[in-house]
Amino acid sequence: MSLLLVVAAALVDPQGRVLIAQRPQGKQLAGLWEFPGGKLDPGERPEQALVRELAEELGIEVATADLAPLTFASHAYEAFHLLMPLYLCRRWRGEPHAREGQALAWMRPSELDAAQMPPADAPLIAPLVALLG
Ligand SMILES: Nc1nc2c([nH]c(=O)n2[C@H]2C[C@H](O)[C@@H](COP(=O)(O)OP(=O)(O)OP(=O)(O)O)O2)c(=O)[nH]1
Numbered sequence: 001m002s003l004l005l006v007v008a009a010a011l012v013d014p015q016g017r018v019l020i021a022q023r024p025q026g027k028q029l030a031g032l033w034e035f036p037g038g039k040l041d042p043g044e045r046p047e048q049a050l051v052r053e054l055a056e057e058l059g060i061e062v063a064t065a066d067l068a069p070l071t072f073a074s075h076a077y078e079a080f081h082l083l084m085p086l087y088l089c090r091r092w093r094g095e096p097h098a099r100e101g102q103a104l105a106w107m108r109p110s111e112l113d114a115a116q117m118p119p120a121d122a123p124l125i126a127p128l129v130a131l132l133g
Pocket residue numbers: 006007008027028029033034035036037038039082118119120121
């Protein structure tokens with residue numbers, strides 16, 4: 001079993017909506033909607049990696065102090081076991097925009113359709129609904 005650590009963020013806007021991004025064609029799980037984030041580079045701390053991914057993917061600047069642990073996913077994919085902490089973030093600099101051509105959407109957690117997200121993400125929705133409605 002290989003364990004894959006991926007860090008992800010629920011960016012929350014003032015209306016209580018969270019940002020999801022569509023995985024581009026050609027990648028594993030293409031077309032599904034996910035929380036922004038990604039894998040750690042060698043030697044990186046998880047929060048550092050998430051700050052870097054948010055800058056690369058969305059062009060926003062986030063301080064590690066503004067990343068609050070919310071919950072995590074633990075899911076057995078065929079090729080690896082995914083362990084994915086989900087951080088809540090309500091404060092950033094800049095306007096999130098798709099820097100990698102991905103579609104973006106702000107959604108109320110209660111509207112997140114588990115079917116359109118990777119299977120690992122299904123258990124992440126209830127804690128977001130509990131917090132934000
Ligand atoms: N960022 C993110 N990844 C997720 C979520 N749910 C989920 O199963 N994953 C999986 C998909 C990928 O296997 C992995 C994230 O890897 P990644 O986005 O950094 O890398 P990738 O698969 O696009 O591949 P690559 O960049 O190395 O080419 O975690 C999610 O909500 N957000």
